[in-house]
Amino acid sequence: MQDQALFEYVLRLADDSLILGQRLGEWCGHGPILEEDIALTNISLDLIGQAISLYDLASELEGAGKNHDQLAYLRFENEYKNVLLVEQPNGDFAMTILRQFFFDAFRLPLYEALMQSPVAQLAAIAAKSVKETRYHLKHTSEWVIRMGDGTDESHERAQAAIDHLWRYTSELFFEDNIDEQLQERQLVPSLKGIQANWMETVKAVLSEATLTIPTNNWKFEGGRQGRHSEHMGYILADLQYMQRAYPNMEW
């Protein structure tokens, strides 16, 4: 192992992108309007692209000679380190958009900070992804506002999605000794600052959308340690199907 802590850190980023991209891919062909079908697919595509770059970097840091597909496809469930938020089911359009909004509002300041990282490859991935993420956040923010300030039904659906997903948002800022170590080495930013930035975005958008922030702050965590929700197994069953059924083949 070249750099265990940095490997773990990059893997977490990669898994977040992969699993959320995978979830969004389920929408393809089923969107509420053609334009949104295209937009959701586009976000999915960006996330899969980011995952490829991040897994490439992770595999280099691991130094075990695994390629990005082996990392993405051939681990066991408890070896995936994504947050629980991204594995939650698509639900209705409001649930998907709110899940994406919470994630984008976290990813944008994180990428902005990572652009300054002395780990050149990580900074490069962040610089490329920051543009995509800025567009995603703009898109999801607009929809949150539209739904919140649209009809009674859309308002209720959006609020219900917020109330449901809120419990998964604190995990976005989960830190353990991996983060501490890397922060000490000044390779990555503290998530405290990112969280403040996230809260500002969330408050501004929800207030414009006439939606409210839940008061219940009970936290759901575990993804970063590989403890997932019941949904994860099904996601992996689809994701890994070909690689498991036809091992060691090239596609």
Next chain:
Amino acid sequence: MTQAEQERRFLDKIDREIKIEPNDWMPDEYRQTLIRQISQHAHSEIVGMLPEGNWITRAPNLRRKAVLLAKVQDEAGHGLYLYSATETLGADREQLMDDMHSGKAKYSSIFNYPALTWADIGTIGWLVDGAAIMNQVALCRTSYGPYARAMVKICKEESFHQRQGYESLMKLCNGTPQQKAMAQDAMNRFWWPALMMFGPSDAESTHSDQSIKWKIKRFTNDELRQSFVDATVSQAEILGLTIPDPNLKWNEERGHYDFSEINWEEFWQVVKGNGPCNKERIAARLKAKQEGLWVREAANAFAKKRAMKKSA
């Protein structure tokens, strides 16, 4: 100007290869034929997203997943583009979609066949996008301007899809025996439905004559089908795949490949709604429409509120 005069000027433009544009006078039947054909094409793009979309979550590696996402996204874009072309003729997107859901309007029957294995994805790209290109290249010179221009853009992307599909099959055909068998199985299932994509034989085709006269269509169904077979045989040979037709043979005299008669019984059954996936495809589109209703209402309500705020 009298109706007769207008009609003469219209036909004169067609003769001189001048494109008909949205605000030009056109015979009502010309307009209806175009709306029917373009919307049918648009529906095909949208329904076509379903068999392939169903493999996005199961794509065997990240690069293939990204390529497939991009492809299906392109198809949605084609649908959007084509619906816009129908709107230039005064049609309404929602109404056209309702006509598809009710079975009144058709889409390409190829998408009523299931995508069962990963090899189907490559095969769809190669054969189905390939057959579509054969149809659509001819349509780049169609007489209605917006349709012709849409086709030019769409054809570029379809050729890209076809190359990617072919390349993906190449991987399987150069892979393990299991992969090769998967590719052959897909070929066996998709060959005949792909030939059916060109529609009924010229003798049976109800719309062909007038469409050719108006230069909406440039070639007949059978001519296009023949071109497709002629172009595809050598591609199959390179892959090492067998085309499932014992009568497929080069005919020196005609300068074309001979091939067996299509199973027209199956063709008409699928067109009538009895293909393996007709019900599922329509149900999926209908569900998307119904579940998306509140989203569209929200967007409209919001737009209205904002417009009111502005004018206030």
